[in-house]
Amino acid sequence: MIMTNKKVADLVSDKGILMVLSGPSGVGKGTVCAALRKSTNDLVYSVSATTREPRQGEVDGVNYFFRTKEQFLQMIADDELLEWAEYVGNYYGTPRYFVEEVLASGKDIILEIEVQGALKVKHKFPEGVFTFLLPPSLDELQNRIETRGTESEESIRNRMSVAKAEMRLLEHYDYAIVNDEVEAACRRIQSILVAERCRQERVLHKIKKWMDEV
Numbered sequence: 001m002i003m004t005n006k007k008v009a010d011l012v013s014d015k016g017i018l019m020v021l022s023g024p025s026g027v028g029k030g031t032v033c034a035a036l037r038k039s040t041n042d043l044v045y046s047v048s049a050t051t052r053e054p055r056q057g058e059v060d061g062v063n064y065f066f067r068t069k070e071q072f073l074q075m076i077a078d079d080e081l082l083e084w085a086e087y088v089g090n091y092y093g094t095p096r097y098f099v100e101e102v103l104a105s106g107k108d109i110i111l112e113i114e115v116q117g118a119l120k121v122k123h124k125f126p127e128g129v130f131t132f133l134l135p136p137s138l139d140e141l142q143n144r145i146e147t148r149g150t151e152s153e154e155s156i157r158n159r160m161s162v163a164k165a166e167m168r169l170l171e172h173y174d175y176a177i178v179n180d181e182v183e184a185a186c187r188r189i190q191s192i193l194v195a196e197r198c199r200q201e202r203v204l205h206k207i208k209k210w211m212d213e214v
């Protein structure tokens with residue numbers, strides 16, 4: 001059958017984009033994701049499971065699925081997690097089915113996860129888009145963790161030392177964004193998503209197949 005009437009736009013838009021957003025504790029990942037959730041309807045946020053205690057104001061099922069260590073280990077055993085990692089004494093993991101469903105429905109999804117988990121996702125989803133959020137400076141990073149007021153002195157020290165190790169893994173990411181100002185960081189992430197939707201490799205095989213058929 002001649003398929004010259006088929007719309008190219010329909011051809012190229014099927015699966016959504018998986019974006020991973022990493023960055024040191026306190027850089028503003030949560031703040032930037034919350035702003036993106038408000039302003040961008042077609043970007044879905046993946047809610048992780050964790051064994052850490054909820055902070056004041058955090059809601060189960062919105063910020064995280066708060067689980068006991070036993071429950072978390074059971075999720076691993078049941079293969080319910082796309083990836084998981086231990087970070088400063090707690091477990092964190094991404095529920096797998098939700099991510100798969102969102103991508104299959106054609107929507108984009110953002111995973112706010114630390115670097116070990118991000119590298120595991122990269123292995124499973126090499127076509128994912130890996131973005132690293134950088135602080136304007138290390139002093140400002142420490143200042144942000146301190147002003148957030150959620151961590152003990154020990155937790156701040158641990159997070160700052162992990163931060164330096166995490167920033168050394170920047171080379172594994174596709175994009176680096178400085179979170180100097182929240183709105184500007186959001187605009188940069190939205191621009192990345194727009195550009196990635198047009199990335200030639202995402203559509204090339206479909207266009208080739210279509211051209212072979214017409």
Ligand SMILES: Nc1nc2c(ncn2[C@@H]2O[C@H](COP(=O)(O)OP(=O)(O)O)[C@@H](O)[C@H]2O)c(=O)[nH]1
Pocket residue numbers: 022023024025026029030048049052083084085087092093094095112113114115116117118159
């Ligand atoms: N690997 C992995 N890391 C996660 C996940 N969810 C959150 N994280 C990361 O775990 C780290 C600690 O998160 P959190 O306790 O909320 O502390 P914060 O970064 O200081 O706000 C951060 O780097 C998060 O991005 C997940 O599902 N998997």
Ligand SMILES: Nc1ncnc2c1ncn2[C@@H]1O[C@H](COP(=O)(O)OP(=O)(O)O)[C@@H](O)[C@H]1O
Pocket residue numbers: 023024025026027028029030031032144145147148179180181182
């Ligand atoms: N661009 C920014 N400029 C100034 N303060 C910021 C900015 N982004 C986030 N913050 C503040 O820094 C602190 C840490 O942000 P948060 O989103 O909790 O970081 P993360 O999720 O990366 O640990 C919060 O108090 C937040 O209000």
